[in-house]
Amino acid sequence: MSQDSEYSEGDLRNTGMSLKHDREWDYELDRIVEAVEERDATKVGLQFPEGLKRRGPKVADDIRELVPDDVTVMLSGQPCYGACDLDTFLMKRTDVFVHFGHSPMKNTDKVIYVPLFSNVDVFPIMEESLDELADPDEDPHVGLVTTAQHMNRFEEMKSWLDERGYEVHTRRGDDRLTHEGQVLGCNYASADIDADQVLYVGGGKFHPLGLAMEHPDKNVVIADPVNNVVTVADTEKFLKQRYASVHKAMDAEKWGVIFCTKIGQGRWEQAQEILDDNDDAYLITMDEVTPDRLRNFDMDAFVNTGCPRITTDDGPQFHKPMLTPGEYEIAVGNKPLDELSFDTFHGTW
Amino acid sequence: MSQDSEYSEGDLRNTGMSLKHDREWDYELDRIVEAVEERDATKVGLQFPEGLKRRGPKVADDIRELVPDDVTVMLSGQPCYGACDLDTFLMKRTDVFVHFGHSPMKNTDKVIYVPLFSNVDVFPIMEESLDELADPDEDPHVGLVTTAQHMNRFEEMKSWLDERGYEVHTRRGDDRLTHEGQVLGCNYASADIDADQVLYVGGGKFHPLGLAMEHPDKNVVIADPVNNVVTVADTEKFLKQRYASVHKAMDAEKWGVIFCTKIGQGRWEQAQEILDDNDDAYLITMDEVTPDRLRNFDMDAFVNTGCPRITTDDGPQFHKPMLTPGEYEIAVGNKPLDELSFDTFHGTW
Structure with a gap:
């Protein structure tokens, strides 16, 4: 990509990344505090994925302000990379256990899952991604997938493609996944659809590379709104x-x-x-x-x-x-x- | 230490370390196989400290030869640095769970503890350590401590010092320790004795440095039979x-x-x-x-x-x-x- 292009790879202008220091997330404190009250809890465990661990103390502060003094709030210090990765030690030893940033892999009353949604605007980069997708007149079929962080915009993304003449194919995948169109690093069943091309909207190449490996017959276009870059997944090096x-x-x-x-x-x-x-x-x-x-x-x-x-x-x-x-x-x-x-x-x- | 000294620090000649590739340990296989038979076990878990993990496959082989075909032998891949550090996940999921190389911190039927004793000769380096201990005519009182690896020679060490005119002080410490005279990295209660000097016999400085920190009033002499070196614990840098x-x-x-x-x-x-x-x-x-x-x-x-x-x-x-x-x-x-x-x-x- 040339130096003259509006956004080079890694350029954080106008992305969610550049806002990280003043971004407001919704940690659903009310839901947590309610559970503490209902269960008469004295121990609350909080688990964050690696990238969000530094926000733990502030969330703990906010909860402590709203619950009785005898409630102990604990932060999981175990590495965490997915919903597959619950801190079961902490879960078993706390009355309320909250897992942030991943969607449930299995329904259970033991865990409160708090999704954290990106506030980055996905449509400018989707606009750019049209250059890499087949023209709808030639091939209107396109699969659409994204990650848990962008799930709140999934229906809008679908409509956006629909308005531009595409026939958007989506599915929920299997019972490891919570949402229609969702991918995990280890599961791309949501891309088992009748289309030769799939548009992945989300940050990084981790997910789309797995998707392209799992579906080598499909053209996987990456619209990355975090790094402001459109690429096509290339599995050769991998x-x-x-x-x-x-x-x-x-x-x-x-x-x-x-x-x-x-x-x-x-x-x-x-x-x-x-x-x-x-x-x-x-x-x-x-x-x-x-x-x-x-x-x-x-x-x-x-x-x-x-x-x-x-x-x-x-x-x-x-x-x-x-x-x-x-x-x-x-x-x-x-x-x-x-x-x-x-x-x-x-x-x- | 000069290049001319018989053994420089780190010289492995005549030490246990130099023999490591053909050393025969007693893994007490009979005791393990007996437990498998008695409990009609189908799952056996083995946990080794870091330095002995590479021996795991051979021990697993030896056990598999002696037990029925339907027994699955599992090696713990968790880091392990002491008896404080049991792989409780594996322990709970196996019928026989064996912890090698550390002495029991707590008596329990759930764990078979297999001690592993060093075969290095400790007396040559104890002889050298006499230069650093007070002459028995001046101060005959000396504490004696060692690690689990050298416990099998503890009574001999005591007699050896006794024969040379010392009054040897030893004690068991507290209920975290199995043996009289034993030290752990986190417990030096066995050195709570009436003597101004303590002789530590064992490899490395990890234990004696802790001992000297815990008992700053005592002169801690290190007789290290593994690296063939005598030193006095110096806590200044620490x-x-x-x-x-x-x-x-x-x-x-x-x-x-x-x-x-x-x-x-x-x-x-x-x-x-x-x-x-x-x-x-x-x-x-x-x-x-x-x-x-x-x-x-x-x-x-x-x-x-x-x-x-x-x-x-x-x-x-x-x-x-x-x-x-x-x-x-x-x-x-x-x-x-x-x-x-x-x-x-x-x-x-």
């Missing part, structure tokens, strides 16, 4: 890394099979199947899957049955090849190389 | 760091109060006291206390009610001052600076 990891792992003898203990990331049967089939496979249980934690294990390669994005996005940081269960099947010769596909999570827990 | 952290924290307004959720590291009342007294204090709950996890919290300083060695030994790695509860009292002006002391843990859970 795929090369995956093939490289699979190839390296083909010589492995000793395999570490990771079972993730996070509530929404456990795939016990998949782990068990690998173990049953391979005498040189060892089951390792852990919550956070990090390079440091695996360095001390004397393994030739790892297969991660937990979050696929740790495997694919952080993969090169591990000291030994780290594969998804599907990639493992290729590396040990149970499947041909051309069956390499993106690892997705379905269902809840 | 103390300077602590004073620097306390001084930096004196300007803090917002305090993060960490409650550690590890089974043997929770001090709820201490955390609650700080919160009750300080409106600008926020409770943060977490298991692993790491610089990464705290970076996202917008605090001016932290006080850690969990493992004191994270605070004192890893302190400089955190982006904001990290204090022990005692140091916090000094920083906020509740206590004078000269009351700075080492933070120790007592009791179990």
